[in-house]
Amino acid sequence: MALSCGIIGLPTSGKTTFFNLLTGSQAETSAWGSGKTTANDGHAYVPDERLDYLTEMFHPKKTTYAQLEIIDVPGLVKGAYQGKGGNDFLAAVRDADALAQIVRAFNNDEVLHPDGSIDILRDIETINMELIFADLQLIETRLERISGGSKKKMENPLEEGLLMRCRDFLEGEKPLKLLELNEEEREALKHITFLTNKPMLIVINVDENQYADGDYPGKADVEAYCAEQGYEVLVCSAKIEEEISHLDEEEKAMFMEELGISESGVSRMAKAVYTQLGLISFLTAGEDEVRAWTIRKGLPAKQAAGKIHSDIERGFIRAETVAFADLKQHGSMAAAREKGCFRLEGKEYAVQDGDIINFRFNV
Ligand SMILES: Nc1nc2c(ncn2[C@@H]2O[C@H](COP(=O)(O)OP(=O)(O)O)[C@@H](O)[C@H]2O)c(=O)[nH]1
Ligand SMILES: [Mg+2]
Numbered sequence: 001m002a003l004s005c006g007i008i009g010l011p012t013s014g015k016t017t018f019f020n021l022l023t024g025s026q027a028e029t030s031a032w033g034s035g036k037t038t039a040n041d042g043h044a045y046v047p048d049e050r051l052d053y054l055t056e057m058f059h060p061k062k063t064t065y066a067q068l069e070i071i072d073v074p075g076l077v078k079g080a081y082q083g084k085g086g087n088d089f090l091a092a093v094r095d096a097d098a099l100a101q102i103v104r105a106f107n108n109d110e111v112l113h114p115d116g117s118i119d120i121l122r123d124i125e126t127i128n129m130e131l132i133f134a135d136l137q138l139i140e141t142r143l144e145r146i147s148g149g150s151k152k153k154m155e156n157p158l159e160e161g162l163l164m165r166c167r168d169f170l171e172g173e174k175p176l177k178l179l180e181l182n183e184e185e186r187e188a189l190k191h192i193t194f195l196t197n198k199p200m201l202i203v204i205n206v207d208e209n210q211y212a213d214g215d216y217p218g219k220a221d222v223e224a225y226c227a228e229q230g231y232e233v234l235v236c237s238a239k240i241e242e243e244i245s246h247l248d249e250e251e252k253a254m255f256m257e258e259l260g261i262s263e264s265g266v267s268r269m270a271k272a273v274y275t276q277l278g279l280i281s282f283l284t285a286g287e288d289e290v291r292a293w294t295i296r297k298g299l300p301a302k303q304a305a306g307k308i309h310s311d312i313e314r315g316f317i318r319a320e321t322v323a324f325a326d327l328k329q330h331g332s333m334a335a336a337r338e339k340g341c342f343r344l345e346g347k348e349y350a351v352q353d354g355d356i357i358n359f360r361f362n363v
Pocket of ligand 1: 011013016028111240
């Protein structure tokens with residue numbers, strides 16, 4: 001099951017445009033806010049040049065990239081946490097593993113901004129306050145249940161005090177992911193999924209001129225704010241991405257070179273979400289399939305094997321491993337083997353990003 005990323009932001013910031021680009025969908029976009037009340041849901045492939053390289057080398061029947069589930073929430077408006085805007089938009093991303101917040105920087109007189117002007121920092125703060133309010137509401141509900149409840153004895157004794165600490169922290173307009181908790185405290189709150197505890201990418205949706213200038217209004221302030229709040233900032237242009245998506249490979253390369261783009265924004269976005277989630281890929285390569293397998297950073301080899309099949313985990317003997325970088329340097333599996341780049345790793349080995357693994361097992 002793929003981990004998920006919820007796309008949030010004000011109406012007409014470009015959320016659905018990015019959703020379509022990431023997932024290859026054709027959900028409706030609108031210059032006035034679509035008035036839609038249901039979320040779009042789709043899958044995005046995480047681009048991986050290593051898989052492209054291995055595909056050239058092995059000519060497999062199929063190539064399987066890592067995937068993320070993407071949820072596009074219809075416009076979040078001020079007061080959404082109270083149910084404003086007609087439905088509970090935030091509920092759709094409550095269970096998402098990460099968030100990507102799209103913020104409008106682009107100028108376009110034909111697309112109405114809900115607040116009538118472009119102000120990037122204001123918009124980020126508006127959305128972040130919605131997330132904070134939603135978490136505060138969750139805390140209040142929980143506290144009421146604990147104090148009024150007959151179940152009090154069953155609650156973790158740490159929880160009530162911790163919730164109050166969380167409330168104070170949120171009232172200081174800071175996301176909960178910045179609150180320092182020890183292992184035990186984290187455990188006591190684990191059953192509550194706070195929105196401000198999720199990794200979040202801030203995606204500034206710029207226009208062609210802003211992209212070319214490498215600048216947008218209020219950039220220094222936006223960067224300072226996001227650094228303080230612990231959010232990674234990505235600058236992308238939905239408009240440029242859309243144009244790229246209609247070109248064939250050759251035209252695409254030319255167009256990107258002209259604009260000085262080394263990698264598409266959608267590709268950078270998918271990768272950034274993946275990294276923020278603490279995910280890495282190990283690879284398998286053969287004539288049937290070249291494939292990326294998603295695991296958490298630091299997962300031991302035996303459990304990584306279980307991603308492929310429970311039999312391989314159960315009967316695990318060794319992980320025959322070569323780093324992608326080593327393979328690439330030597331140009332072929334045979335050459336890499338000859339140079340001693342193949343390692344036989346045991347079950348505790350922490351699998352590294354880009355390891356090409358052949359599991360030896362016995363059932
Ligand atoms: N000029 C310009 N228009 C954009 C850009 N991104 C989105 N739009 C337009 O803005 C409108 C709203 O986009 P949409 O993706 O529906 O926004 P959403 O409400 O956040 O889902 C559509 O008409 C898009 O074509 C951009 O980068 N530049
Ligand atoms: Mg939309």
